[in-house]
Amino acid sequence: MSRNNGVRVDSVAADSPAAKAGIRAGDRILSVSGKPLEDMLDLHFLTAAGRFLIRWTDKSGREQEKVLRPSGEPLGIVPEPVRVRRCANRCMFCFVHQLPKGLRPALYIKDEDVRLSFLNGQYVTFSNLSEEEIRKIIRYRLSPLYVSIHTTSPPLRRRMLGNQSAHDILKIIRRLTRAGIVLHGQIVVCPGINDGKELVRTLGELSGFRPLLQTVSIVPVGLTSHRAGLPKLRLVTAREARETLDAICAFRLESGGETFAMAADEYYLLAGRKIPGRKAYGSFPQIENGVGLLRIFRDDAALLFRRKRWPAAPAGRGTVITGKSCAGIVSGFLREFSSRAGACFRVVAAQNRLMGDSVTVTGLLGGNDILRATEGAQHNTLYIPSITLRNERDVFLDGMTPEELSRRSGAKVCMFEPTPRGFFEAVYAGK
Numbered sequence: 001m002s003r004n005n006g007v008r009v010d011s012v013a014a015d016s017p018a019a020k021a022g023i024r025a026g027d028r029i030l031s032v033s034g035k036p037l038e039d040m041l042d043l044h045f046l047t048a049a050g051r052f053l054i055r056w057t058d059k060s061g062r063e064q065e066k067v068l069r070p071s072g073e074p075l076g077i078v079p080e081p082v083r084v085r086r087c088a089n090r091c092m093f094c095f096v097h098q099l100p101k102g103l104r105p106a107l108y109i110k111d112e113d114v115r116l117s118f119l120n121g122q123y124v125t126f127s128n129l130s131e132e133e134i135r136k137i138i139r140y141r142l143s144p145l146y147v148s149i150h151t152t153s154p155p156l157r158r159r160m161l162g163n164q165s166a167h168d169i170l171k172i173i174r175r176l177t178r179a180g181i182v183l184h185g186q187i188v189v190c191p192g193i194n195d196g197k198e199l200v201r202t203l204g205e206l207s208g209f210r211p212l213l214q215t216v217s218i219v220p221v222g223l224t225s226h227r228a229g230l231p232k233l234r235l236v237t238a239r240e241a242r243e244t245l246d247a248i249c250a251f252r253l254e255s256g257g258e259t260f261a262m263a264a265d266e267y268y269l270l271a272g273r274k275i276p277g278r279k280a281y282g283s284f285p286q287i288e289n290g291v292g293l294l295r296i297f298r299d300d301a302a303l304l305f306r307r308k309r310w311p312a313a314p315a316g317r318g319t320v321i322t323g324k325s326c327a328g329i330v331s332g333f334l335r336e337f338s339s340r341a342g343a344c345f346r347v348v349a350a351q352n353r354l355m356g357d358s359v360t361v362t363g364l365l366g367g368n369d370i371l372r373a374t375e376g377a378q379h380n381t382l383y384i385p386s387i388t389l390r391n392e393r394d395v396f397l398d399g400m401t402p403e404e405l406s407r408r409s410g411a412k413v414c415m416f417e418p419t420p421r422g423f424f425e426a427v428y429a430g431k
Contacts, residue, residue: 006030006056007037008080016076021054021066023077029056030063040079041115045140047075082119087112089127090162092231093188098224100354103397104390118142121288123186127166134172137181144182144285147173149216151187151194152205160194170205177212184285185216190233191240199244203251203261210253210260217286218248219264225356235358241270258282264290269325290361294329301333301420305340313343313427318381319411320423321370321388323362324349333420341427345383348373354398362418363387367400371408379411383426385418 006028012019023029029037032046033053046052047070055065068075087110090097096110114133116122123146137145149169151157158166176183185206189195194202199218206216220236227233236244244267251261259280268275278299281292322330327349334345350373352359354366365388374382382405388396393415395401406413416426 007040007043009056009077010080011078013074013076013078017068017070017073018076021068022064023054023056024058026059027056029054029077029079031055039115040082041118041136041140041142043077043079047077082113082115084109084111084116085113086110087125088163089125089166092160092162092193093190093221093223093233095222095224097230098226098355100224100226104395104399107397114142114145117145117147121146123148125161125166126169126172127161127163129167129172134175137176138179142181144184144214145176146184146186149173149185149187149202149206151198152202153198156194156198160190173206173209173213177209181212183209183213185213186286186289187216187218188221189218189236189244190221191236192234195236195240195244196247200247203248207251207253207260214258215260215262215282215285216251217262217264217289217291218244218267219289219291220266220270223356223358225358236267236270238270238272241267242273245271245273252280254282258285262286262291265292265294266290266325268294294326297329297333297420301336304420304424305336307340310340310342311428313341313345315343315381315427317344318346318383318414318427319374319379320345320347320383321362321365321373321385322347322349323352323360323365325360326362337420337423343427345427364397366398367396367402367405368398370396371400371405374409374411379409381412381414382406382409383414383416383423386415386422387418389415 009023009025009027009029011025012023029043031037035046037043051067051069053065053067055063057063096108099107111122112124114124114137117124125148150160152170154168157169158164173183187199187202189199203216206213221233223233223235245263248261248263252259259282262281265275275294275298278295281295284292284296287293320330320334327347331347334347338345350365350369351357352365352369353372354369355364362385370384386393402413402415414426416422
């Protein structure tokens with residue numbers, strides 16, 4: 001939330017109050033009702049009033065002002081994107097530090113921006129939160145926010161964040177929850193560091209902030225093969241996964257309609273335990289942390305299989321790409337799907353050479369990983385979950401495009417939404 005000289009206008013909707021006032025793309029909004037603007041949040045909240053004075057400079061630098069009464073209409077201004085506040089931490093488990101060289105530049109950006117936590121649900125540590133930022137959170141009721149906690153021990157947290165000046169997280173959480181701000185927390189578990197008794201102690205302290213601290217996800221550390229010069233860490237074992245699931249049972253009490261402590265799906269896969277029922281995940285507020293994805297997948301598959309009429313699949317056969325961690329679940333789904341569709345769909349669990357063998361999730365596969373996994377066999381169609389592509393849906397992590405993969409593999413490539421319904425629609429496209 002760094003100060004700047006107002007907020008630049010990217011575009012203005014035609015016939016909107018802003019357009020009628022003479023505001024144009026490229027202009028810079030300086031203040032609203034005498035209050036200077038620092039970012040798009042100021043613009044959004046200050047123009048929510050029924051009447052306000054807006055002051056701006058046009059492209060020539062001339063200042064203008066006008067009283068607006070939008071009468072419930074949208075103001076019509078699309079502001080410049082948020083200038084991301086970069087993270088100054090050196091977390092021992094940071095995934096960005098473990099990325100191989102040569103990937104897209106955007107992948108190496110680490111953000112620590114409360115605005116993005118509010119707008120997009122991104123996790124921030126609050127490690128260097130300023131007094132001004134805290135006041136803005138409370139003033140604008142920026143809620144919910146998503147906070148990376150990891151431990152409530154100040155010395156251990158500073159060590160894990162690689163930041164000796166990091167704030168005491170309990171003080172920040174206490175102040176925000178007392179002001180009515182809803183929070184969701186995250187704990188990345190590093191074996192031998194913040195697991196076991198330390199994890200139980202941390203959850204015990206955090207549980208006192210319910211129901212405003214609504215949920216806390218427990219996520220096993222992810223490690224790639226690109227950790228040269230980084231702190232020594234190891235993966236969670238099956239035994240530790242079982243112990244962690246047992247330990248958090250006491251903290252699964254509901255708070256604000258949500259289960260308080262939630263383990264990532266990977267814990268259940270590692271421990272060989274059954275995925276909990278839908279009720280255990282509430283409104284699935286931690287879905288982006290991999291908490292509840294498998295439950296949704298199974299429920300959606302069950303709903304799909306209630307369909308009584310199944311026409312023959314046009315493709316007849318195909319290969320579905322997945323990461324190793326969920327290959328068993330996808331394979332079971334495809335057996336039932338194939339039987340009903342009168343077709344043959346099989347799963348190929350691709351080894352991740354881009355990130356390393358220990359990375360087993362589908363979303364971090366590169367195009368070359370998929371190409372290697374499918375070499376030596378003929379494939380009619382490669383069905384690939386769209387989570388392997390960046391948001392623009394045009395390239396894989398390693399820069400390969402679906403078109404290039406199709407050309408080099410000799411197979412048709414079909415991207416699909418990573419859900420049972422998404423796969424069904426991809427198979428039966430146009431039918």
